[in-house]
Amino acid sequence: MASIAPKGHIRKLWPTDKAIFCDHLLRLDFDTRRNRFAMAATDDFIERYAATCFDMDSIIHGYFVAGTLRGVGEVRLLDATSKQAEAAFSVEADWQGAGAGTELMQHTLLTARNRGVEKVYMNCLASNRSMQRMAKAAGAELEFEAGEVVGLVLPPHASPTSLVREVVWDSEGWATAVFDMQRRFLCGDWLRPLLRSKAS
Secondary structure: OOOOOOOOEEEEOOHHHHHHHHHHHHHOOHHHHHHHHOOOOOHHHHHHHHHHHOOOOEEEEEEEEOOEEEEEEEEEEOOOOOOEEEEEEEEOHHHOOOOHHHHHHHHHHHHHHHOOOOEEEEEEEOOOHHHHHHHHHOOOEEEEEOOEEEEEEOOOOOOHHHHHHHHHHHHHHHHHHHHHHHHHHHHOHHHHHHHHHHHO
């Protein structure tokens, strides 16, 4: 689907972004949810996932358009010693096909590379052609297993250039994050998690 929005920017998400991360996942349509979670994820499942995701050993990048989170790239270390990680991506339907997923993958793989990760796994449904194209473009080897596709990317070792690139991206993201936090505070978005918890 063609993009209907101006080009966005990417930054890392913090635990304080938990509410907007959850809101992004809740906005995903049925097919996009199914592609992201490999099942028909309910609202309750998504809210539980978002509540715990920042507690895991994960690094999450967000794709923002006009201050709203429209796409996410997640990388989670499988354990502290194996140097393996898994990655997952979600982009809202109206912003698919405009390069957001590719940009998120670049940031996600650079983050994994700079942390010494040697293998990045990306699982997706066999019907998720766009994810498979993204994985292939990143150099992934694809294997089909019982209706799913497992992509394996072997990132190169970290280098001074890759480390500096992440620092530059993070510094740019810091400035936009401060602006986003100020905007959300003025709009009252920080109250949403409290209202959601009281309603439940």
